[in-house]
Amino acid sequence: EEQEEDVLRELRLFLRNITERLSLDRRFKAFTKPVDIEEVPDYLMVIKKPMDLSTLLTNIDEHKYVTVGEFMADADFIWKNALEYNPDSDPMDRNIRHRACALKDTVRAIIRDELDEDFERVCEEIRESR
Numbered sequence: 001e002e003q004e005e006d007v008l009r010e011l012r013l014f015l016r017n018i019t020e021r022l023s024l025d026r027r028f029k030a031f032t033k034p035v036d037i038e039e040v041p042d043y044l045m046v047i048k049k050p051m052d053l054s055t056l057l058t059n060i061d062e063h064k065y066v067t068v069g070e071f072m073a074d075a076d077f078i079w080k081n082a083l084e085y086n087p088d089s090d091p092m093d094r095n096i097r098h099r100a101c102a103l104k105d106t107v108r109a110i111i112r113d114e115l116d117e118d119f120e121r122v123c124e125e126i127r128e129s130r
């Protein structure tokens with residue numbers, strides 16, 4: 001009902017704010033757009049679920065996420081994919097892995113500091129009711 005739509009509207013505002021703040025962070029430039037398959041042809045052979053910050057934003061606007069947990073599961077693909085695609089001692093691999101770990105830690109710190117657990121519980125009740 002209307003109160004549920006108000007909760008989900010607030011969820012989308014919260015998730016958009018987080019995603020936009022991450023997109024402005026220079027450390028995460030490599031994660032802002034989908035990996036260009038022309039530039040990186042072997043990428044889709046290694047990575048089964050590509051994800052990036054612009055796709056998170058599109059998903060938010062398409063009402064894909066009803067809980068913060070669902071958003072975090074997709075956000076986690078961004079850094080997990082980068083760790084998987086960049087396993088070597090190559091300096092570029094190490095650099096991307098460092099940024100991937102910084103992304104993981106930053107998302108978790110924002111959620112820990114800014115998400116009210118009662119709000120997430122209400123979202124999870126809505127998810128279970130649908």
Ligand SMILES: CC(=O)c1nc(NC(=O)[C@H]2CNCCN2)sc1-c1cc(O)cc(O)c1
Pocket residue numbers: 029030031033034035036081082085086088090092093096
């Ligand atoms: C996001 C990601 O996982 C990524 N990984 C890379 N790894 C490499 O280039 C390593 C792979 N091992 C051999 C030595 N090169 S480049 C790259 C990337 C960076 C961007 O600025 C935009 C973009 O679309 C993708």
